[in-house]
Amino acid sequence: MNLKQALRHSLEPDELDHLVRSYDVVGDIAIIALPPPLFHRETLIGEAILNINKRIKVVARRDGCCSGEYRITPLKIIAGEQRLETIHREFGVLLHLDLGRVYFSPRSGNERKRLADMVVDDESILVMFSGIAPAPLLLAKHSPAATIIGVEKNSDAHHFALINRKKNRAEKKVSLWCGDVIDLVPSCGMKFDRIVMPLPGSARSFLRLAIHALRCGGHLHLYDFQPQSQFGETVAALQLASHQAGRTMRLDNLVVCGHNSPSSYRICVDASIF
Ligand SMILES: C[S@@+](CC[C@H](N)C(=O)[O-])C[C@H]1O[C@@H](n2cnc3c(N)ncnc32)[C@H](O)[C@@H]1O
Incomplete structure (x- = not known):
């Protein structure tokens, strides 16, 4: 009923x-x-x-x-x-969280699985804005990635991410850092094969540091909120940021993966940066 x-x-x-x-x-x-x-x-x-x-x-x-x-x-x-504390299961991954203290949307589960299905052997992946670590843990369970790093600023979300990493026995593949991507990403000095940016509405402000941390030919997934008529604007922002970094961008895909309001979509721009 x-x-x-x-x-x-x-x-x-x-x-x-x-x-x-x-x-x-x-x-x-x-x-x-x-x-x-x-x-x-x-x-x-x-x-x-x-x-x-x-x-x-x-x-x-x-x-x-x-x-x-x-x-x-x-x-x-x-x-x-x-x-508001509970344990959610997503594609076999257990996620302990408190909805009063952290962000989590079960509606992004299929999108996280879509990302995992794109990964090839031995990739190193950076998940910016990783929250309670649903994306790092889904990637660890359902992709052949070698290493996954999640960076999250909310210490409550990081606390649950650590619990979830242990619960899912993903300590070997997944590293979780608590702090601001602005501080932690440049200072780690690492280059990644793939970077995921699940902060729609604001992720664009972090493009410069993401592109810098991506190896030549690496893949970037930029999330944004846009009305259908403005999808091209998010692609153009990534194109501009790549150009300003002295790199070139190839658009691989643009997917609609949810709604923000009746007229605004959650989109993901998949691109390779050379
Ligand atoms: C939209 S939520 C996504 C969380 C997670 N990826 C998920 O899908 O459940 C964005 C997350 O980014 C975190 N965040 C916002 N600004 C940040 C920053 N500058 N550095 C690191 N994390 C940040 C927020 O605390 C929040 O947990």
Whole structure:
């Protein structure tokens, strides 16, 4: 039974029209977006989710947009247990996290798997903005990469990343650094075969240091938010940054991997930099 069916006798017809059909699930926590006209019904809606999905133990509603440097989404618990800590499983990788302290989106799972499927033997990979380490750990489990380094500034996210690395027995392949990519990437003096930049909206400001850390012919994955008419702008920004670094860029792919708002997409530009 879906949520609308479960609530068809409890909500007014106009309230049912406002109700979304789906919600995200992270571990045993459901996260739903409710419009303000349904706020006074939130407990009823939360309990309906608990009733139709026995795996769910907590229901939270989004209480604003994911924002700030650490991209944390404000959440309000509306039913179930009083916690935002859980363990999520993604393509066989276990991810322990607290949604009140770190960023995580289960919607990017397929995109992380897409990245892992592109990797060839023995690559060295840098994942900037690595959060609780979903990308480093998926790459470690599902790709033939030799080494993966994740860099994350939020010490809470880094704390969970270390737990997750241990949980997934990935200590040999994955190194996790806590700090600002601006400080840590140039000072490590390393050149990588592949660099992943999953900070849409801001990743572009870090292109100069990413390109500098990429070996000739290396692959870069730049995430951005753009309306469809502006996709070319993100490609042009990467082209310009490559040119300014005395390098050339080849566009390999541009994929749409989610939504930011009804008219703005989450995109990834896959490029090789020579
Ligand atoms: C959109 S989240 C993505 C996290 C992770 N890659 C994921 O998909 O779950 C971006 C992350 O970048 C981190 N971050 C933001 N600015 C940073 C910086 N200058 N250096 C390192 N990490 C940064 C934030 O704390 C946040 O965890």
